[in-house]
Amino acid sequence: MTKQLTLCADDFAQSGSISAGILQLIDAGRLSATSVLSQSPHWPELAGEIRARAERVDVGLHFNLTHPFSQPAKPLSHWLMKSQLRQLSQAALRDEALSQVDRFAEHFGRLPDFVDGHQHVHALPVIRDALFDAIQRRWPEGRLPYLRSPDKLGHPGDNRLKALILRSVCTHFDEQAQERGFAxxxxxxxxxxxxxxxxxxxxxxxxxxRMPQQALIMCHPGLPAQDADDPIAACRGRELEYLASSAFGELCQKLRIRLARFQPEAVAA
Incomplete structure (x- = not known):
């Protein structure tokens, strides 16, 4: 049986080089989703590029609280601590989420297909409730975006401690999202x-x-660039090179995996 995989490139619009790499992989049929940092000053000029490819990939919002653009941002450690202590303003976070959703829609012409978070902040306590509230204020009833569930992490990668922490700080996100009607x-x-x-x-x-049917895997490709503001710049070219390679295509063929846009109805079935 063929398995469907949603392979999502994070960080579209963070920079020109990252976005160019993602567009290259979409054109090659090696991605089925990408999530957008709508606060980026590059987003208005890049929105048309991804809109022209929107029939081929899901396009979502990469909700951001940690990467600075024109405004200062607090590090992930701040949000981890404050969210666990419940010392955050849900109303202020809801307004920030609404701002990012609206900026996405202003330039893309419609609402996102899905929502995830830069460094998974969308799934942290209090922040998740603010995001649920914001989405339900903008989307029509019965047409909610699907959400990425970091607590459903199925493989620790090469860092078991990092994986354990992620599952711990995002615990019950998937359950709470489904209770509110999200796929x-x-x-x-x-x-x-x-x-x-x-x-x-x-x-x-x-x-x-190891993936089952309808899995979602994130990746962070981009054209190689010297970017002091990008802490993972050195990894992006390596990811792009592999995902564009014949080896990756052959692996998907061998394992009978097809890259596809996310299908909530298939998960429900």
Whole structure:
């Protein structure tokens, strides 16, 4: 039986080089989703490029609280601590989510197909409730976006501690999202150390071998660039090279995996 995989490139619009790499992979049929940092000053000029390809891929919002653009941002450690202590303003976070959704729609021409989070902030306590609220204020009833569930992480990659922490801080996200009527990814992969020494090709082989039907795997490709504002710049070219390779295509064929847009009805079935 052929398995369907939603392979999602995060960070579209973060920079021109990242976005160009993602567009290259979409054109090659090597991605089935990408999520957008709508706060980026590059988003208005890049929206048309991804809109022209929207029949081939899901296009979502990469909700951001940690990457600075024109405004300052707090590090992930801040949101981890404050969310666990419930010391965050849900109303302020809801307004931030609405702002990012609206900026996405302003330039894309419609609402996102799905929502995930930069460094998974969307699934942290309090932040998740603010996001649920924001979505239900913008989307028509019965047409909610699907959500990425980090607590459904199915493979630790090359960093078991990082995986354990992620599952812990995002616990019950999937359950709470489904209770509110959201479709969610039943199996999530793609987490690893994001270091230049990591064996991305080997990890991808492990993820694909273990994934069930309708899995969602994130990736972070981009054209090679010297970008001091991008802490994982050294990894992006390596990911792009492998995903564009014949080896990746042959692996998908061998394992009978087809890249496809997410189908919530197939998960429900």
């Amino acid at each position: 969610t990814s039943p199996w999530f992969g793609g987490m690893y150390s994001l270091t230049p020494q990591a064996d991305f090709a080997g990890l991808m082989q492990s993820w694909l071998a």
